Amino acid sequence: MSSTRKAAAAAATALPDGPRPRPGGDGAGSSGTYSVLDFLTDGENDAAGRQLVQLFSGYLYTPVAVAIVELGILGRLAGKALTPEDIAKDAGTDPDATGRLLRAGMAVGLLSGDEDGRFRLSAAGERLGPDAGRLGEMAVLWLEPIREAMVGLAEHVRSGQQVDPAAPGGFWDYLGSHPGEAVKFARAMGYATSRLPAALDAAGYRPPAASRVVDVGGNRGTMLAWLLKALPDAAGVIFDRAEAMATAPDFLGAAGVQHRTELVPGSFFNEVPEGDLHLLSRVLHNWDDKSVRRIVANCAKAGSRGGSLVVVEYVLPAVPEPAAGHLMDVMMMVLYGGRERTLEQHRALIEPCGYALREEYPVGAVDGGQPPLRVLEFVRT
Structure with missing residues (x-):
């Protein structure tokens, strides 16, 4: 790791001088939870000041939460109260360092403690536990290469060097050599997609008619399951890396x-199974323009004239605005060498491969805000 990244990593785990966590509390936001807002003076404690101090607080909070998840502490505390020594013995960790991490876990609202030195899960911690469902799965998204890439953001912006996720040591190589982490990542991606079917229903979207639906890079098949319910006479295919489909049988x-579903392992850079509806749900943003053309061309080759290509992405606004897609764009840049794109940029890549845009559907609006996602429906020409 470079000196820049080491400095950033150190900042992420060091507690500054000043107010210390208050004891007690049962979750983030309670009166017993540590707050970076304690650093604000009366003259700074306005909306802008609170926004700025919370903006930089992630370097304190996130590493603590990630360590607690990675070390299996949530599972060990499920339904019980334990001392740091109990946890350290079971987890194979250092007792003193474990106790310090547990106390930091209290500060960020994941744990609570008692006068006997035992710790238990707070209400927030229980939401991340092994039986908590989707939020617990999402917590494992911050794998080591993702953290490493995001810490190096400023360095990447200085150099502009293109990331190759398929290169030795790249993200896909990491998942291929860490099958356990690959399964965790697949589950996290499944959670990230789990709200999309409800958003599509809320937007009134209905898929084009098809007899064979191919979910390209489909993971566990969240979107395919929704499509097959909307198209009761269609058969389905999930096409992805074998490790990415590990949880698909149970989910489907x-x-x-x-x-009604077939699981086909493979690489969309080589070929794609035949079908009359190909789905690319948050796949294209992982890749650079050249790779996108190759993926889409393989879909076109496997599609039929008049068939459909359905693309789901964070389509960037034509005029810059504070949209979630811009944050995703930065992550795609440093992790995969990919990018989020505007509608016109999508059309410029996809239409020369043999498709024409048929319709655009905004989906995923929350509390009256701008919908962050778009469904782009193309027809095979």
């Missing part, structure tokens, strides 16, 4: 569509 079985 629970959704009641496993008997």
Whole structure:
């Protein structure tokens, strides 16, 4: 790691001088939870000051939460109260360092403690536990290469060097050599997609008619399951890396569509299974323009004239505005060498491969805000 990254990593884990965590508390936001807002003086404690101090507080909070998740502490505390020594013995960690981490876990609202020196999960901690469901799965998104890439953001902006996620040591190489982490990542991606079907229903979106739907890079098949329910006479295919589909059988079985679905391992850079509807749900933003053309061309080759290509992405606004897609764009840049794109940029890449834009559907609006996602429906020409 470079000196710049080491300095940033150190800043991420060092507590500054000043107010210390207050004891007690049962979750983030309670009166017992440490708050970076304690650093604000009366003259600074306005909306802009609070926004700025919270903006930089992630370097304090996130590493603590990630360490607690990675070390399996949440699972060890499920339904019980333990001392640092108990946890350290079971987890194979240093007792003193474990105790310090647990106290930091209290400060960020994941744990609570008692006068006997035992710790238990707070209400927030229970939401991240092993039986908590989707939020617990999302917590494992911050794998080591993702953290490393984001810490190096300023360095990347200085150099502008293109990231190759398929290169030795790249993100896909990491997942290939860490199958356990690959399964965790697949689950996190499944959670990230889990709200999309409800958002599509809320937006009134209905997919184009099809008899064979191919979910390209489909992970566990969240979107495919929704499509097959909307198209009751269609068969489905999930096409992805084998490790990415590890949780697909259970998910598809629970959704009641496993008997209509085939799992096909492979690389979309080589070929794509035939079908009359190909889905690319948050796949293209992982890749540079040249790779996108190759993926889409393979879909076109496997598609039929009049068939459909459905693309789901964070489509960037034509005029810059504070949209979530711009944050995703930065992550794509440093992790994959990919990018988020405007509608016109999508069309410029996809239409020369043999498609024409048929319709654009905004989805995912929350509390009256701008919808962060778009469904781009293309027809095979």
